[in-house]
Amino acid sequence: MECSYEKHSITESFHQYSDMVYRIALNSVRSIAVAEDITQEVFLKLLEKSISFESTQHEKAWLIRVTINYCKNYLKSGWFRKITELTEDIPYNSGTMYTLEQKELYHQLMKLKELERTIIYLYYYEEYTLAEIAKILEMNSNTVATKIRRAREKLKFHMEGGK
16 A cells, blocks of 8 residues: 655755744753753654654654753763753744733643643644654553643643642
8 A cells, every 4th residue: 555645855855843842951951051952852853864754743753752862861961960041031032921820830831840841742742642752752552641741630630720
């Protein structure tokens, strides 16, 4: 059976997925500069590898997995452990106004564990199902569901004024 998927050029893939890769990296490492570096590394890896993807979803899932792996490697690195954590404000788009609730939600999201933030991002922003997230993150679907539920509970508690 012939697959109708036509491989994107690296340029097309970059234009289509770079924002997603960047947001995942920023969500994970909490540094604009490092997220930009990771985004570059992910697309360099795509350029270096001659990977045959089955579909756009397969390509997207591969990019997410590689991004998460680069973030994990960065967070485990000696460099990261030696530097003081810097807090960066929301990387606002120029001309976009954010409400106080949106800013507060962002800050509460950044307080979640990296894996919880990644799962929340994939579920709400990339609209993956629990099963798809489980496959991408190589986890059990029930574990993903539990992590989403716990993350929601934490966010709700903190947004309602809990400490």
